[in-house]
Structure formats: C-alpha cells, structure tokens
Amino acid sequence: MRVPGGTPSATRTSRPRRDRRYEREQVLTAALFLLPALAVIGVFVLYPxxxxxxxxLTSWNGFDPVKExxxxxxxxxxxxxxxxxxxxFVTCIYAVGVCLLSVASGLTIALLLDAPLRGRGFYRGVYFLPAVTSSVAAAIVWKYMLDPAGLVNALLAQIGIEGPNWLQDRWLALGALTLLTVWKNLGFNAVLYLTALQALPQGVFEAAQLDGANLAQRLRFLTIPLLAPMTFFVVVQALITSFQAFDLxxxxxxxxxxGGTEVLGMLMYREAFRLGDFGYGTxxxxxxxxxxxxxTLVQWRASGSGRSSLR
Structure with a gap:
C-alpha cells in the first residue's frame, strides 16, 4: 500500500518534539512543587x-566577630x-551495647505483644511509656535509684548483697548508661518490630508449620531473616542515638x-560551650x-542493602 510522500517523516519529527515538550513541562512542574521543600532543606540543613x-577550620570562641x-x-x-x-573508645563500647540490647529487647517485647494475650493494648501502652518520658526526668530517677542509698542497693541489701557505688565505677556507670538508653527506646523499637511482624506473609509460616517446623525453627529460619530490613533500621537508629547521646x-x-562515660557528645559540649573552643568542638x-x-554505609553493604536473606 502506498503512503503519501513526506507523511511518515513529518510524523516522526513532530512526535519527539511533543515528547520533549511534555518532559520539560513535567520537570518544571516537579521543580515548582519541590522548590519550597528544597528551600527549607537548603536554609535549615545544608547551610548549617x-x-x-x-x-x-577556624579558631573561634563563639563571640568574636572574626573567625581566625x-x-x-x-x-x-x-x-x-x-x-x-x-x-x-567509650562511645564505641556504648554503641555496641546499645545496638545489641536494642535489637534483642525490641524483638522480644514485639514477639510477646504479637501473641494472643489479654489486654495487649494495655501492655503496649506500658512498654511505650519510656519513649514519651522526658529524658532528663528519666535520668534523674535512675540517678536516685543507683545512688549508694538508693532503691537498687536497698533491694540488694534485702538479700544480703552489699550494693556498689554504681555511678562512681567506670564500667558500672557505662553499663547503667547503656541500660538506661535501651530502656528509654524500648517502646519505640518494640513498635517498629511489631509493625514489621504484622506485615509478614502468614502463608509462609502456615506452610512451615504444616511441614513440621516448631516455634523455635520458625523463629530462627523465617521470622528473624524476614525481619532483617527492620533489624538494620533499628541498629542504625541505635547507632545514631549512641553517637548523638548527650542529655542522658x-x-x-x-x-x-x-571520663568513663564521656561520649563524643559530652566532649564536644565541654570543648565548645565550657572551654569556648567552638572550632575544635565543631x-x-x-x-x-x-x-x-x-x-552505616558499611553496615548497609554488609546487610545486602537491606534485602531479606530469603530472596
């Protein structure tokens, strides 16, 4: 069948032009909507x-208008x-302890809260209370509890054990700080794991149960591998919390x-705000x-970019 001369060429020429014009309109529309967010990010994130x-890169006391x-x-x-x-060194030890205990405690509480128990809503609220409690208030209460005349040593005395001075021993103080941090974030980590547990495909567990896998086997070979992306997120959150620790x-x-519990945040605060060396603190x-x-990048690569090991 004969096609009139020039028609196919004109069609091919006009179509790419329309496509390019449509793509430019899309880019301009996206840029217009993203501009307010990019402006906020630029002013409050990138500029700081x-x-x-x-x-x-300067020597500055925080007040002098001239930065050397x-x-x-x-x-x-x-x-x-x-x-x-x-x-x-202190921060690394603290971070390792917080990461390990955050994963173990968060997953354990989530598994318990996911079980068919009476009053699950009440228990979920109780476990989440530390997450919404003021960090300063929680640290003050723990400080009084760990005092030589505090509640912890009083309970130990009831069973014939002389309690130590918890906050005056380097390793005991660091251990107490680690437990306080894990306790403070327990509810948040449990909610994360609980959300991930409820999103897991139940058909996989039913098939494994029909094949004879007991509870421990399903937990080891199905639940934990399927929760690998959430575990990665919890570890990263715990790591960031540990390296940014200050108030507790x-x-x-x-x-x-x-200096037994002087994490990097405390050192930065002391150098910048107490000694007035903002350049060194920064x-x-x-x-x-x-x-x-x-x-985080090393951990991300080692975990297979957050992909489940069952894929």
Missing part, C-alpha cells in the same frame, strides 16, 4: 552543615588528643567518673558525623 564545616582560619589544625590536634581517643549522659553521670562534631555515616 556548610557553616559548621567552615567553623571547624587555621585550616586543618583542629583535626590534627584531634588526632593527637588522648581525651578524644578515650571518648571514641549529662544528667546521669556528667561524663564521669574520670571538628569533633564533624568527625562524629563521618564516623556514623561510614559505619
């Missing part, structure tokens, strides 16, 4: 980060500072005894940021 990065540029001197000083290495540490131990903050980012 860039500004803090510049401050970390010193280059990488703050970072060189950081690498040679034994207090920084002590804080990094400040109220419970103040960084003591002898350098500590940036090193903390890159440490958390690096560990």
């Amino acid at each position: 980060i860039v500004s803090a990065g510049y401050i970390s 540029f010193v280059g990488l001197d703050n970072y060189i000083r950081l690498a040679q500072d034994p207090e920084f290495w002590n804080s990094l 540490v400040y109220v419970l131990t103040g960084g003591g005894p002898q 350098a500590i903050a940036f090193v903390t940021l890159f440490l958390v980012l690096g560990v």
Whole structure:
C-alpha cells in the first residue's frame, strides 16, 4: 500500500518534539512543587552543615566577630588528643551495647505483644511509656535509684548483697548508661518490630508449620531473616542515638567518673560551650558525623542493602 510522500517523516519529527515538550513541562512542574521543600532543606540543613564545616577550620570562641582560619589544625590536634581517643573508645563500647540490647529487647517485647494475650493494648501502652518520658526526668530517677542509698542497693541489701557505688565505677556507670538508653527506646523499637511482624506473609509460616517446623525453627529460619530490613533500621537508629547521646549522659553521670562515660557528645559540649573552643568542638562534631555515616554505609553493604536473606 502506498503512503503519501513526506507523511511518515513529518510524523516522526513532530512526535519527539511533543515528547520533549511534555518532559520539560513535567520537570518544571516537579521543580515548582519541590522548590519550597528544597528551600527549607537548603536554609535549615545544608547551610548549617556548610557553616559548621567552615567553623571547624577556624579558631573561634563563639563571640568574636572574626573567625581566625587555621585550616586543618583542629583535626590534627584531634588526632593527637588522648581525651578524644578515650571518648571514641567509650562511645564505641556504648554503641555496641546499645545496638545489641536494642535489637534483642525490641524483638522480644514485639514477639510477646504479637501473641494472643489479654489486654495487649494495655501492655503496649506500658512498654511505650519510656519513649514519651522526658529524658532528663528519666535520668534523674535512675540517678536516685543507683545512688549508694538508693532503691537498687536497698533491694540488694534485702538479700544480703552489699550494693556498689554504681555511678562512681567506670564500667558500672557505662553499663547503667547503656541500660538506661535501651530502656528509654524500648517502646519505640518494640513498635517498629511489631509493625514489621504484622506485615509478614502468614502463608509462609502456615506452610512451615504444616511441614513440621516448631516455634523455635520458625523463629530462627523465617521470622528473624524476614525481619532483617527492620533489624538494620533499628541498629542504625541505635547507632545514631549512641553517637548523638548527650542529655542522658549529662544528667546521669556528667561524663564521669574520670571520663568513663564521656561520649563524643559530652566532649564536644565541654570543648565548645565550657572551654569556648567552638572550632575544635565543631571538628569533633564533624568527625562524629563521618564516623556514623561510614559505619552505616558499611553496615548497609554488609546487610545486602537491606534485602531479606530469603530472596
């Protein structure tokens, strides 16, 4: 069949032009809607980060209008500072403990709350109470409980055990701080795991049960692998919480005894706000940021980008 000359060529030429015009309209429309959000992110996120990065390259007391540029001197000083290495060591031990206990406690409570129990709503509310409790109030209560004359030692005395001075021993204080952090975030982690549990495909568990798999086997080979993406999220959240810790540490131990609980947040606060060295304090903050980012990326790659191991 004969096609009139020139018609196919004209059709092919006009169609790409219409497609390109339609794509430009889409891009402009998307940019228009994204502009307010990008402006907010730029003003309140990107600008503070860039500004803090510049401050970390200066010597500034926080009040002088002139910031003396010193280059990488703050970072060189950081690498040679034994207090920084002590804080990094304390933070890493603290972070490992918080991550492990957060996963174990959150998953355990979620499994219990997912079981057919009477009054599940009540128990869910009780376990979530620490998450909505003021951090300062919780730390004050724990501090009184762990006092030599406090509730914990009084209970130990009832069974003939002499309680130690919890907050004046380096490792006991760090352990108490770890438990306080895990307890504070227990309800949040349990809700995350509970949400993930209720979204799991029940057909897989029913098929495994028909094949003879008991509860422990279903938990080990189905539930835990299927919850791997949520576990990754909980670990990252616990890691960020640990590296950003300040309020609980400040109220419970103040960084003591002898730097035993002086996490990076406490060191940054002391250098910047107590000693007035904002350049050095900001350098500590940036090193903390890159440490958390690096560990998260390594963990993300090691976990298979959050994919379930059953795929």
